[in-house]
Amino acid sequence: MPDIFTSVALHYNNMRMSRIIPFKAWSPAYSRVLRLVICMSLAWGSGAAIVQAVALHFSSIGENAYVAGQIMACLLIPIFMIIGFGWHRYGLLALGIIGTLAMLACQLG
Amino acid sequence: MRDTLRQRLGWLHTWIGFVTGLLLCVIFAGGTLAVFNTEITRWMQPENSRLPSGLAPSPKALEAARQNLETLRAQGKQPFLSLPSVRDPVLRVLQYDGHEFVGPALDPIDGQRINVRQTVGGQLFYNLHFTLWLGRDWGRRVVDMLGLAMLVGILSGIIIHLRLLLPDLVLFRPFAARARAWLDGHILAGVFFLPFIVGITYTGVIIHAAAVLPDGAAIHRQAGPMPTALKTPQALPSLTPMLTRAEAEFGAGQIGFFLFNPHHISAVRADGASFLMTRDEAEFRYEDGAFLRHVKHIGATTVLSQGFRGFHFARWTPLPLRWLYFLSGLGGTLLIASGLVLFLMRYRRRYGNTISFCLAESLVIAVLVGFVVAALGLFWTNRLLSATLASRVMWERNIFMAIWLFSLLHAWGLVLAKRAMSAWRQQLLAVTILGMGLPILDILTRSSWTVLLGRNIFCAIDCCALVVGMSAKAIHQRLNAPHQT
Known part of the structure; x- marks a missing residue:
């Protein structure tokens, strides 16, 4: 009869075997698609927030502030996508932080 | 083992490239043809081929245009007047019919209506390029x-090939195994045309960025109430004094078109007047045509935006530079096309028998070859349909679509029957016949064609069609050759 610690360890190991391994089986395709969708959403959301933030902080130049924001966002969105998708460990986190900062910049105008 | 950056971006490049590449190839091909949209329209209207370029409109012609405009305005339409230019030597009274700008062409000397056939012309490719015919709103959103x-595909491609970027610039082995030759072509086109492709894509995205990103127009552009007098269109003042006054502001021959806004008439600076597409305008009063003000769009962001538009629309370009745009656009199209072919080559062995692969291959055939068949078919249709046919524009558009759809169905049928190579070969044969036959058709259906031999748009387009036909024939022969792997 294993002691309680060994039981917990075995149980945890079984959980890993049953959950992680099947996850890995579909990981290459589905997790990448999922990650791509998340990256696209975050990158687009960050871009939109950047346009709003620029428009808010440079409201004196009127509609042109939106144009300037759009010019920046169109350059940054593809870069965000590459960061989010290409940087395996911290890509999504970095994208989340960028998006949050951009949203904050919108709100704190 | 965890993927490397190169592997991850390779997957991204492959899949984002294929899924979006099918439509991007159409957009790039449409944009490449749209570089010569006016010239294509002139080819499709051989009746106005005798007019010399660069004539200024006479007062008589402007008066005739004014009467045409008034008639259309009385019918509740919103026409505008395009003035003659070096590229298009006629006055055009145009209106948007939901898909194209259509309307009569007038002789710039006597204002007589030129009996030209109504045609979709090069405008079809222009609209396909920036809306994919999904309507102005959704089309611009999707294209953006x-x-x-x-841009994501380009960036990931650059990162994947970063180490070999310079060596690959001069590496092309067309007679190597097929996959190697296509990959060389893909990389060579990507590296060689990289600055143009990045520039044209980025400026294209920015021009319609408001379709997918927050836009300030709703907040900053607040139209006032429409004057009561304008709810029922009134008589227009004479256009000649307004044109003279506007030319005093912008320079002789620098006015592109007259717009009839709710509150005033605008004489707008021609898009081809300079690199910056300024759309500066001189405003005039409806009642008596008196000059109101000169609207200049200035400011750093505005100038930057005008520069982006100028670069993308290329309306300021002299002919040699326009050809360079055309060739670079062709390079971009080849880049995407070779990427699509590589995708098929990569997955054919493992998934060649699946329905999804069959669908992918038939879509690729319809995009790469079917589009060319449909475009050449449009040129043939333009000359073979009666010049006086009612709803001619609609007929041309529908026949273009029908040919393209037929190409897709043809490819789909043959690919399902495990005869994918036959689909490629048969459609390439159609391109060969249509392309090589177009100059003959032009000669047979254009009156006094011998007068117009030499450097003109008819010869240029015929020669391009001939080159396309010969290239298709060469590829067709290569496909017939013993298989190389």
């Missing part, structure tokens, strides 16, 4: 998103 995806 695809443009962003293209």
Whole structure:
């Protein structure tokens, strides 16, 4: 009869075997698609927030502030996508932080 | 083992490239043809081929245009007047019919209506390029998103090939195994045309960025109430004094078109007047045509935006530079096309028998070859349909679509029957016949064609069609050759 610690360890190991391994089986395709969708959403959301933030902080130049924001966002969105998708460990986190900062910049105008 | 950056971006490049590449190839091909949209329209209206270029409109012609405009305005339409230019030597009274700008062409000397056939002309490719015929709103949204995806594809491609970027610039082995030759072509086109492709994609995305990103127009552009007098269109003042006054502001021959806004008439600076597409305008009063003000769009962001538009629309370009745009656009199209072919080559062995692969291959055939068949078919249709046919524009558009759809169905049928190579070969044969036959058709259906031999748009387009036909024949022969792997 294993002691309680060994039981917990075995149980945890079984959980890993049953959950992680099947996850890995579909990981290459589905997790990448999922990650791509998340990256696209975050990158687009960050871009939109950047346009709003620029428009808010440079409201004196009127509609042109939106144009300037759009010019920046169109350059940054593809870069965000590459960061989010290409940087395996911290890509999504970095994208989340960028998006949050951009949203904050919108709100704190 | 965890993927490397190169592997991850390779997957991204492959899949985002294929899924969006099908439409991006059409967008790039449409844009490449749209570089010569006016010239294509002139080819499709051989009746106005005798007019010399660069004539200024006479007062008589402007008066005739004014009467045409008034008639259309009385019918509740919103026409505008396009003035003659070096590229298009006629006055055009145009209106948007939901898909194209259509309307009569007038002789710039006597204002007589030139009996030209109504045609979709090069405008069809222009609209396909920036809306994919999904309507102005949704079309621009979709095309803009695809443009962003293209930028992602380019960036990931650069990162994947970063180490070999310079060596690959001069590496092309067309007679190596097929996959190697296509990959060389893909990389060579990507590296050689990289600055143009990045520039044209980025500026294209920015021009319609408001379709997918927050836009300030709703907040900053607040139209006032429409004057009561303008709810029922009134008589227009004479256009000649307004044109003279506007030319005093912008320079002789620098006015592109007259717009009839709710509150005033605008004489707008021609898009081809300079690199910056300024759309500066001189405003005039409806009642008596008196000059109101000169609207200049200035400011750093505005000038930057005008520069982006100028670069993308290329209306300021002299002919040699326009050809360079055309060739670079062709390079971009080849880049995407070779990427699509590589995708098929990569997955054919493992998934060649699946329905999804069959669908992918038939879509690729319809995009790469079917589009060319449909475009050449449009040129043939233009000359073979009666010049006086009612709803001619609609007929041309529908026949273009029908040919393209037929190409897709043809490819789909043959690919399902495990005869994918036959689909490629048969459609390439159609391109060969249509392309090589177009100069003959032009000669047979254009009156006094011998007078117009030499350097003109008819010869240029015929020669291009001939080159396309010969290239298709060469590829067709290569496909017939013993298989190389």
